[in-house]
Amino acid sequence: MTTGKSVLAFDMGASSGRALVGQLTEDSNGQSKLQVTEIHRFPNHAIQVGNHLHWDILRLLHELKKGIRLAFQQGYSPLTFGIDTWGVDFGLIDGNGELLGNPYHYRDSHTEGLIEEVNAIIGQEALFRQSGLQFMPFNTLYQLYAMKKAASPKLDIAQTLLLTPDLLTYLLTGIKICEFTMATTTQLFNPGTQAWNEPLMAQLEIPSRLFLKPIHPGTLIGPLTPAVTAELGIPTAIQAVAVGTHDTESAIAAVPAGEEPFAYLVCGTWSLLGTEMAQPQLGRDTMELEFSNEGGVGGTYQLLKNIMGLWLLQECKREWDEGGNELSFPELVRMAEEAASFRSLIHPDDPRFFAPASMVDKIREFCGETGQPIPQTEGEVIRCILESLALRYRQALEQAEKLTDTRYGGLHMVGGGTQNRLLCQFTANALGRSVWAGPVEASAIGNMLLQLVALGQCANLQEARKLVARSFPIDAYEPEGDKNWAAAYETFMGFGRV
Known part of the structure; x- marks a missing residue:
């Protein structure tokens, strides 16, 4: 383990987000330690638009950019960054690479009653064997099924589904990925086959073309785009890492x-x-x-x-x-x-x-x-x-x-x-x-740990x-x-x- 390296973690929950810098240091006994410094904190509010509750995803993107800029302004030179968030929610990307509207909030009411409806189609026990998840009304499966029932044109136009942390990473790097821990929150990933459950998607008329093959935590993704690097006025395009992007899994890692x-x-x-x-x-x-x-x-x-x-x-x-x-x-x-x-x-x-x-x-x-x-x-x-x-x-x-x-x-x-x-x-x-x-900041710390693993520091x-x-x-x-x-x-x- 090498000391002196720093990484940048974005940890976002349902009410607020944080940007924290992690640095490897060495104590008087030569033991390496992780020093964590919060550099930015921001609110995360749900927005009611008509009958639906949404995330303000572009505001969150703005806060991430601000956090990267502040890291360099405060004298840090992070080698990498990682993003972890709550599970299940997603954005849809069209063929031109643009986001199709604001993502729904998991507490939106459009999934009410759909657990029972899907169980009647698939069978409760069969669905559990194929997903391993609690039947929670906000799971990605029910959100997509609600959109299908509402004949949402977004499902016809969309090319790619990106879960929240992967969506934000894409908006910063231009690289589309699907991280494994987040994929398993959807109820559409089969842990037995370790693959997307395409037969289930076909039964529910959810387009399987939307889903990317998952990658595992600790994988280097790629750098910020030249446009983002220039916008932020930073000296280097730091690399994104696929951490345990589901905040629960990052916390458990810590x-x-x-x-x-x-x-x-x-x-x-x-x-x-x-x-x-x-x-x-x-x-x-x-x-x-x-x-x-x-x-x-x-x-x-x-x-x-x-x-x-x-x-x-x-x-x-x-x-x-x-x-x-x-x-x-x-x-x-x-x-x-x-x-x-x-x-x-x-x-x-x-x-x-x-x-x-x-x-x-x-x-x-x-x-x-x-x-x-x-x-x-x-x-x-x-x-x-x-x-x-x-x-x-x-x-x-x-x-x-x-x-x-x-x-x-x-x-x-x-x-x-x-x-x-x-x-x-x-x-x-x-x-x-x-x-x-x-520790208190467990999700952010676990986020940092996977960056250190990706860098070969752990x-x-x-x-x-x-x-x-x-x-x-x-x-x-x-x-x-x-x-x-x-x-x-x-x-x-x-x-x-x-």
């Missing part, structure tokens, strides 16, 4: 686990709890417990469950902010600490919480329907969310153990949610096991994870012996969802 096997929780707007596998699990038990098999970095598969996550808290805060009651996240967590414990609980993955007009009203509605006290104050609402998430994590971990016949000694928790110390402690309490929290994923363990603080949370967590879990399990 889990500083020394032991194998291990369980992880990627905690942000969504929570993803699972374990790393050599092969996908495509059996009926995996489907019935609503786990997914997503492609990971280093030739792995991730057996994981999607959980609604801190979206619940974020939406409540947004609602209060818009009503003039602006409270910071630390203030809300402090209020939750002061609220009574186990007063009321929700099931975080109840469908009503996916895209409600009022998250606070929906939480109160759930509590009322289940005969619990209705949370009134901000602190009561947030405590309800955090305790419910911790109990959901316990349920998902126990399900993962059932599927893998493995007992995990604790849980590695990474991502922005690790900054919520109350949630970390609640999770340890609910599990009755250790929780190791950090030999493989195992060496990269050791670099993370040396470079970033990890906070350990031990369970506090409150027997009320066991009673709360019984109440939670009574809500009846897997």
Whole structure:
């Protein structure tokens, strides 16, 4: 491993994006470490246009260009850059290489009811064996099927489908690629055959010509176009790398686990709890417990469950902010600490919480329907969310153990949610096991690791994870012996969802 090299990571979530520079340094003992510096942060807002919800993809492109320019202006000379984003969403490119409209947002309503409709055509179990994914309404399959049902002319005109990070890379480099981890979020990639599921596409009348052969993380793509390089006024056209472009997979790459096997929780707007596998699990038990098999970095598969996550808290805060009651996240967590414990609980993955007009009203509605006290104050609402998430994590971990016949000694928790110390402690309490929290910027760090692998600065994923363990603080949370967590879990399990 050589020190002194720098790389640029763009990590974009559903509400914000970041540009971060990673540099290899050396400590006094000659040990290499990764130093991460944030140089740019920007919002990422959904835009309602008529009846549809879209991403403002050109604004995101503008922010990426700004991040590249700022890296050079601040004295860095990154050799490469990589982009990771949320999964499933895409843009369509025509024969002239131009983008056909703004991509749909995964929370757009045009896919409502399509899970049941597609299952009736294909068969639920057959579809799971062919994709290995949870049946989630926003999966790329349902978005394309919705466009087909609406007779969208874009499908007739389009030549290529590019998933969000690959689309942004194309707009910067002019090179079209499809990265493996992102391909596996579509429900159109068959993990058994390791290829696009063209028979399924034919059944649903989705044009297979749109799909490029996937490439694996750690592949060098090519440089910025001369036009972009000149526009930004930078001295060199830095190279793009296909990192683990699905942000979940980048985050998992940064889990500083020394032991194998291990369980992880990627905690942000969504929570993803699972374990790393050599092969996908495509059996009926995996489907019935609503786990997914997503492609990971280093030739792995991730057996994981999607959980609604801190979206619940974020939406409540947004609602209060818009009503003039602006409270910071630390203030809300402090209020939750002061609220009574186990007063009321929700099931975080109840469908009503996916895209409600009022998250606070929906939480109160759930509590009322289940005969619990209705949370009134901000602190009561947030405590309800955090305790419910911790109990959901316990349920998902126990399900993962059932599927893998493995007992995990604790849980590695990474991502922005690790900054919520109350949630970390609640999770340890609910599990009755250790929780190791950090790093916070896991997706960006995993993004950087794959760039370092592509540059030959890290030999493989195992060496990269050791670099993370040396470079970033990890906070350990031990369970506090409150027997009320066991009673709360019984109440939670009574809500009846897997």
